[in-house]
Amino acid sequence: xxxxxxxxxxxxxxxxxxxxxxxxxxxxxxxxxxxxxxxxxxxxxxxxxxxxxxxxxxxxxxxxxxxxxxxxxxxxxxxxxxxxxxxxxxxxxxxxxxxxxxxxxxxxxxxxxxxxxxxxxxxxxxxxxxxxxxxxxxxxxxxxxxxxxxxxxxxxxxxxxxxxxxxxxxxxxxxxxxxxxxxxxxxxxxxxxxxxxxxxxxxxxxxxxxxxxxxxxxxxxxxxxxxxxxxxxxxxxxxxxxxxxxxxxxxxxxxxxxxxxxxxxxxxxxxxxxxxxxxxxxxxxxxxxxxxxxxxxxxxxxxx
Amino acid sequence: xxxxxxxxxxxxxxxxxxxxxxxxxxxxxxxxxxxxxxxxxxxxxxxxxxxxxxxxxxxxxxxxxxxxxxxxxxxxxxxxxxxxxxxxxxxxxxxxxxxxxxxxxxxxxxxxxxxxxxxxxxxxxxxxxxxxxxxxxxxxxxxxxxxxxxxxxxxxxxxxxxxxxxxxxxxxxxxxxxxxxxxxxxxxxxxxxxxxxxxxxxxxxxxxxxxxxxxxxxxxxxxxxxxxxxxxxxxxxxxxxxxxxxxxxxxxxxxxxxxxxxxxxxxxxxxxxxxxxxxxxxxxxxxxxxxxxxxxxxxxxxxx
Numbered sequence: 001x002x003x004x005x006x007x008x009x010x011x012x013x014x015x016x017x018x019x020x021x022x023x024x025x026x027x028x029x030x031x032x033x034x035x036x037x038x039x040x041x042x043x044x045x046x047x048x049x050x051x052x053x054x055x056x057x058x059x060x061x062x063x064x065x066x067x068x069x070x071x072x073x074x075x076x077x078x079x080x081x082x083x084x085x086x087x088x089x090x091x092x093x094x095x096x097x098x099x100x101x102x103x104x105x106x107x108x109x110x111x112x113x114x115x116x117x118x119x120x121x122x123x124x125x126x127x128x129x130x131x132x133x134x135x136x137x138x139x140x141x142x143x144x145x146x147x148x149x150x151x152x153x154x155x156x157x158x159x160x161x162x163x164x165x166x167x168x169x170x171x172x173x174x175x176x177x178x179x180x181x182x183x184x185x186x187x188x189x190x191x192x193x194x195x196x197x198x199x200x201x202x203x204x205x206x207x208x209x210x211x212x213x214x215x216x217x218x219x220x221x222x223x224x225x226x227x228x229x230x231x232x233x234x235x236x237x238x239x240x241x242x243x244x245x246x247x248x249x250x251x252x253x254x255x256x257x258x259x260x261x262x263x264x265x266x267x268x269x270x271x272x273x274x275x276x277x278x279x280x281x282x283x284x285x286x287x288x289x290x291x292x293x294x295x296x297x298x299x300x301x302x303x304x
Numbered sequence: 305x306x307x308x309x310x311x312x313x314x315x316x317x318x319x320x321x322x323x324x325x326x327x328x329x330x331x332x333x334x335x336x337x338x339x340x341x342x343x344x345x346x347x348x349x350x351x352x353x354x355x356x357x358x359x360x361x362x363x364x365x366x367x368x369x370x371x372x373x374x375x376x377x378x379x380x381x382x383x384x385x386x387x388x389x390x391x392x393x394x395x396x397x398x399x400x401x402x403x404x405x406x407x408x409x410x411x412x413x414x415x416x417x418x419x420x421x422x423x424x425x426x427x428x429x430x431x432x433x434x435x436x437x438x439x440x441x442x443x444x445x446x447x448x449x450x451x452x453x454x455x456x457x458x459x460x461x462x463x464x465x466x467x468x469x470x471x472x473x474x475x476x477x478x479x480x481x482x483x484x485x486x487x488x489x490x491x492x493x494x495x496x497x498x499x500x501x502x503x504x505x506x507x508x509x510x511x512x513x514x515x516x517x518x519x520x521x522x523x524x525x526x527x528x529x530x531x532x533x534x535x536x537x538x539x540x541x542x543x544x545x546x547x548x549x550x551x552x553x554x555x556x557x558x559x560x561x562x563x564x565x566x567x568x569x570x571x572x573x574x575x576x577x578x579x580x581x582x583x584x585x586x587x588x589x590x591x592x593x594x595x596x597x598x599x600x601x602x603x604x605x606x607x608x
Contacts, residue, residue, distance in 0.1 A: 002322060003427055006511070008360040008496055009326035009420070011427045014318035018306060021402065022313035023417055025371040027409040056312040067329040067371075067415045098325065105331040111371045111415030113327055116313070123307055123315045192312055207310070 001063060001098050010098035012063050012115060020116035020123070022053040028108040036151050039078040041170040043085020045245075046110045049194060051093055052174035052247035054116035056192040058124040058183025061095045061116045061176065069105035082110070085171075093176045121183050129189040129208035129252035135267035136259050137250045138178035141197055142221065142236065143168030145243025146228050153232060162228050174247035178263070185259060187251035196242040201250060201267075202275045208252075211272030216240055219264055241277055305367060305402050314402035316367050316419060324420035324427070326357040332412040340455050343382040345474040347389020349549075350414045353498060355397055356478035356551035358420035360496040362428040362487025365399045365420045365480065373409035386414070389475075397480045425487045433493040433512035433556035439571035440563050441554045442482035445501055446525065446540070447472030449547025450532050457536055466532050478551035482567070489563060491555035500546040505554060505571075506579045512556075515576030520544055523568050545581055 003011040012019075026032060026046050037045070047064060054061040066086060070079065083097070090096050095114075147169025150159040159166060174192065182190055191204045198214070205212045221229075221236050229236035252269050253259060307315040316323075330336060330350050341349070351368060358365040370390060374383065387401070394400050399418075451473025454463040463470060478496065486494055495508045502518070509516045525533075525540050533540035556573050557563060 003361075003429065007427075007429050007431075008357040008494075009324045009363070009418075011361065011422070012323050012325060014321055014323045017318055017321060019316050019318045019323045019419065020313045021316060021367065021369050021417070021419060023369040023371050023403060023415070024405045025373050025407050025409075025413070025415060027373050027407055027413075030407060030409060053312040057307075057315065059313070063325065065325050065327040065417055067327050067417075069329050069331050069413055099327060101328045103329050103331055104334060105329075105411065105413065106333075107410060109329070109331075109373055109409065109413050109415075111327070111329060111413075113325070113369055113371075113417035114313075115323065115325060115419075118315070123311075125307065125311050127311075190312075 001096055004098050005100065010063070010065065012098060014117060016118045016120060018118055020054050020057050020059040020118060021113060022050055023111065023113040024050050026110045034108070037170050039081030040085040042110060043082040044089040044171045046112045047086045047089035048172050048174050049247060050112045050114035051089065051095065051176060052192040054114045055174065055176045055179025056190050056249055057116070057118070058121045058179055058187070058190065059116035059118045060180060061093045061114055063095050063098045063115045064090055065113045066097055066100040067111035068100065068102045069109040071106060072104045074108070119180070121180065124183045124187050124190040124251070126189050126191055126204045126207035129204060129210050129269050131210055131269055131271045132255050133188055133252040133269040134255050134265055135212060135214070135250060135252055135269065136182070136263035137248050137266050138182070138263045139175040139248030140168060140173070140246045141193065141248055142225055142239030142243040142246065144172055144245040145239040146225055149232055149234065150228060158231060162224055164224055165228055168246060172245055172247045175249055178249045181262070182249060182251040182253070185253060186257050187253050190249060190251040193244065193246060193248045193250055195244045197250065198241050198275050198277055205273065205275055209273070211270045212267055212275045213270060214267040214275060214277035216266055219266070305400055308402050309404065314367070314369065316402060318421060320422045320424060322422055324358050324361050324363040324422060325417060326354055327415065327417040328354050330414045338412070341474050343385030344389040346414060347386040348393040348475045350416045351390045351393035352476050352478050353551060354416045354418035355393065355399065355480060356496040358418050359478065359480045359483025360494050360553055361420070361422070362425045362483055362491070362494065363420035363422045364484060365397045365418055367399050367402045367419045368394055369417045370401055370404040371415035372404065372406045373413040375410060376408045378412070423484070425484065428487045428491045428494040428555070430493050430495055430508045430511035433508060433514050433573050435514055435573055435575045436559055437492055437556040437573040438559050438569055439516060439518070439554060439556055439573065440486070440567035441552050441570050442486070442567045443479040443552030444472060444477070444550045445497065445552055446529055446543030446547040446550065448476055448549040449543040450529055453536055453538065454532060462535060466528055468528055469532055472550065476549055476551045479553055482553045485566065486553060486555040486557070489557060490561050491557050494553060494555040497548065497550060497552045497554055499548045501554065502545050502579050502581055509577065509579055513577070515574045516571055516579045517574060518571040518579060518581035520570055523570070
């Protein structure tokens with residue numbers, strides 16, 4: 001940061017000569033509930049989902065600018081928690097909040113823009129996957145959806161048995177360093193899993209003009225995820241395939257590259273279109289277009 | 305733009321090796337009213353106020369990323385008008401909308417982040433004004449406040465006599481090129497007038513640790529501004545000194561530099577603190593802390 005908060009605008013170093021930029025809005029009642037998440041959690045999550053988008057290009061996040069709309073009656077402590085959460089999530093990647101705007105409104109809305117530096121790398125787009133590539137994932141799948149399902153279910157005694165899943169919902173832990181790592185490993189395409197593995201790989205497959213076959217069967221789901229699914233009568237495969245907001249990074253990589261030990265092999269790229277999956281439990285092959293729980297997007301196409 | 309909408313993030317050229325970034329939120333009912341402004345107007349204004357912040361650093365705006373929260377029932381035409389307005393205001397400076405996020409919410413909120421390139425210039429901060437500098441302004445003062453006052457007054461026949469003032473409110477016309485021009489002319493400090501001339505110069509004076517004496521008396525207010533003020537029984541000096549959202553650029557420049565013909569000389573910098581002004585009509589000297597009409601900020605300090 002060359003000039004931080006307090007002027008008309010911030011000034012950041014962009015040593016690469018290019019800058020990566022992405023933005024997301026979080027709206028109270030749509031993307032978070034004040035009774036389920038502290039201001040700190042909202043701050044960490046708002047930062048995390050934008051920083052993960054930067055990482056998914058193969059870049060290192062450098063800075064956030066943040067717009068906050070909230071009622072004038074909002075407790076100062078809540079706003080301070082939010083800024084603490086933003087700051088702490090930035091610190092995970094060595095970034096910082098360099099500017100912002102706070103205005104009053106009836107509902108809380110957090111608008112985060114993240115910037116990043118490619119450090120000389122070619123950006124990894126969604127459109128570069130080629131038949132023969134293999135599909136690797138780094139990071140968690142399904143934990144956030146499980147945490148949200150527990151909170152929606154509303155049984156506090158039950159929820160209390162799954163603190164890791166509640167944390168996964170409130171405060172995702174994207175594998176930021178995997179973004180530059182996968183880029184350096186030769187990733188041909190990459191995306192962060194914000195809307196669910198099948199849906200986001202569907203975006204990647206469509207952009208690349210390829211078909212992707214998914215197979216999670218060789219990777220056991222974490223025991224608490226399996227148990228929570230059983231308790232709620234939900235297929236654990238649904239959370240892993242369709243649950244969003246864990247912000248795992250998934251990339252297609254040429255078959256000659258073996259990332260075993262650093263990433264999980266979950267699929268293959270072939271000629272064709274769409275995403276095929278078989279959770280081994282109850283889904284037929286095919287593309288399902290569900291939105292991830294908690295996300296509520298509309299009209300993406302206006303800006304994309 | 306190297307990579308535009310449609311991926312996890314956009315990638316922009318930053319040839320200078322630094323990037324300027326600023327963000328603002330506009331909230332329905334606080335910063336605009338849907339019955340007073342079209343989607344197109346909201347888009348142009350949302351872009352303009354952020355692009356002006358970039359210019360006020362001495363930089364050239366390059367790109368916007370935009371977050372839009374709006375009811376699912378919002379007419380598609382309104383959203384398209386908004387994006388048209390954003391695009392057209394960007395085109396004024398050769399910038400473009402490179403990415404965004406659209407989500408549903410009860411009220412319309414537009415979150416704009418603008419990025420810019422310094423083209424090798426030193427950024428012009430608020431803190432560099434020195435005693436002996438002179439204060440120059442480029443751009444309109446008071447027109448937006450007058451337009452808002454006419455709309456609030458609610459007399460349509462009266463308003464119809466002042467189309468330029470209504471336009472000034474709905475769609476400000478910041479003098480973007482004056483930002484780099486004033487920087488190249490040796491500006492020691494600069495700010496864009498978003499909250500009102502006295503208030504924004506107060507920020508500049510405080511950041512620089514100087515006193516500023518303002519004198520608008522040698523510059524006649526535009527005739528329609530004078531007439532509208534008389535019609536509404538308002539002191540025209542109030543609009544020029546305290547009216548925000550015209551996004552004029554005001555800079556302090558060493559006394560040896562004469563900008564006559566390119567800018568208006570409106571004051572001097574001296575040792576001391578604060579802003580002194582005399583509209584020649586009814587104000588005593590002193591700093592007044594009114595917010596500009598239409599703006600509704602709180603808690604700036606959390607991010608500044």
